[in-house]
Amino acid sequence: MLTFCVILYFIVASIGIYLFTKLFSGKPPKMLVGVIHGALGLSGIALLIAYTSFQQGDTPVISILCFVMALFFGGGMISTTMSGKKFPRAIAFIHIAIALTGIFFLIRYWLH
Numbered sequence: 001m002l003t004f005c006v007i008l009y010f011i012v013a014s015i016g017i018y019l020f021t022k023l024f025s026g027k028p029p030k031m032l033v034g035v036i037h038g039a040l041g042l043s044g045i046a047l048l049i050a051y052t053s054f055q056q057g058d059t060p061v062i063s064i065l066c067f068v069m070a071l072f073f074g075g076g077m078i079s080t081t082m083s084g085k086k087f088p089r090a091i092a093f094i095h096i097a098i099a100l101t102g103i104f105f106l107i108r109y110w111l112h
Contacts, residue, residue, distance in 0.1 A: 001051050002060075006110050008044045009103050012037060016096070023092060031081070038074055041099075045071065048106075060109040066102030070095050 015037040022029035045067050052059040073095040080087040 001047065002110055005044055005047050005051065006106060008040060008047070009106065012040045012044060013099070013103065015040070016099070020092065020096065023089070034078055034081075038071075038078060041067065041074070042071065058109070058112075060106055063102045063104075063106040063109065066098050066105060070099040070102060073098065 015033060019029045019034060019037060045064065048060060048064050048067070052061065052064065073091055077087050077091055077095065
C-alpha cells in the first residue's frame, strides 16, 4: 500500500507540474485538471492515514502533516479561483514547497 501511495503522489506531482507551467505561462489551466489533482492528493492522504492506522511502530506522520498543510493551501487556491479572484502566486510556491517536503519524507520513510 505504501508503494501505491508513493506512485500516486508522483502522479499528483506530475499533474501539479502541468498546472504550475500553465499558471506561469499566462494560460489559465482547466478547472477539471485542478480538481483531479486535488482529489488524487486527498486520496493519497486518506490512504496514508489508513496505512498509519494499521501500522505499529514508526509511521509517516510528518509526510501526512505536510500533505494536509498543502491541502489547505491548495483548497485556498481553488476556492479563490472559483470565486473569480486571483490568488498571489507566492501561495502556489508555498503549496509546492510543502508538498515536496511531504513527498521527501514519504520516500524517506518508504526506503527506510
